[in-house]
Amino acid sequence: MPIDVGRALSAEPRTTDLAWDHKDVLLYHLGIGAGAPATDPDELRYTLESRLHVLPSFATVAGGALAAAGGLGTPGIDVDLAAVLHGGQRIELHRPLPAAGRAVQSSKIAAVYDKDKAAVIVLRSSAEDGDGPLWTSDTRIFVRGEGGFGGERGPSERLELPTREPDVTVERPIREDQALLYRLSGDWNPLHADPDFAKRAGFDRPILHGLCSYGITLKAVVDTVLGGDVSRVRAYTTRFAGVVFPGETLRIRAWRDTPEPGRIQVSVTAADREDAPVLADTVVEHAPAHP
Known part of the structure; x- marks a missing residue:
């Protein structure tokens, strides 16, 4: 086996x-x-x-x-x-x-x-x-x-999204060359750059790295919920639920203190494709703000 x-x-x-x-x-x-x-x-x-x-x-x-x-x-x-x-x-x-x-x-x-x-x-x-x-x-x-x-x-386990409105909703556009730039940090998979390879893998065109969406999302949460303080992040978890294509826009929704203080629950979808799931079961655990 x-x-x-x-x-x-x-x-x-x-x-x-x-x-x-x-x-x-x-x-x-x-x-x-x-x-x-x-x-x-x-x-x-x-x-x-x-x-x-x-x-x-x-x-x-x-x-x-x-x-x-x-x-x-x-x-x-x-x-x-x-x-x-x-x-x-x-x-x-x-x-x-x-x-x-x-x-x-x-x-x-x-x-x-x-x-x-x-x-x-x-x-x-x-x-x-x-x-x-x-x-x-x-x-x-x-x-x-x-x-x-x-x-x-x-x-x-799957996390149910809160029924209340999110505390923060932001959109982050993905540049057409975002995957080409991100891959320079070490992920050389041709799926993210070569159109012919992407088609053989079943996609119309190259897709964005999941870990790129992961980083974009954490930055958005740090900037909008944690006051730009990267040192407050204690842990960050996600499940990759769908693909993103360069040129699309991520819609990021965040709920503070869900279900308890120090936890931010996050939903990430593709705004251009009727909020198709991108990241699910996503949680940022954080420390209190510095005095």
Whole structure:
């Protein structure tokens, strides 16, 4: 069988040395749409090295490492890359990310779930530098056609959206070249750039990276709900529910203190396609505002 669950779960963690500097952070921020308007003081926090604050979702590309690709190289995992989808992402921050640094990232398969017609692989990664832990992330990898092996189904909780009106609704336009810019941070999958490859994968044209939508959304929540303070973010979780095409517009709705203080529930849809789902089951956990 392509997935040997026992072997995958018992495999030794893989370690990777990560390094980044302000140029990597600036490129990532531009890749998720920062810098418009270019002279806006709030945007300069993301685009000017002398004022640089690091958006926590940068952890998904720090050092150019691709967590999903690393997980698929684990002993016991032998799957067709054409059947692989990024199902979900969670990042837990242990402290604010530095604008430049070196860290060691350790990754291992934390779970393999049987969804009948598909398998879900959970890759857990943790990074630390000389001062201690920086972040822990869970990457959920959905592999079509690899279920039915008799394993646990795993959690399948879905978050119901609040019935009240959102506290914040913003729209974020996606540039036509957004995917071309974002891929420079390390995800070179031709699905996001090559029209012929995208058509072979079943899409009319290249699609935006899910993690780009993930970053755009966190920036919008930080800017509109958390007063632009990236250090308040404690954790950020989402499920990738649908695709986005460059040139479209994301509609981001946020509900504060749902269902309890310190939690922001978020819905992200494609405004151009009758609010087709993009990100679901999305929560930003945060600390109180600094006194």
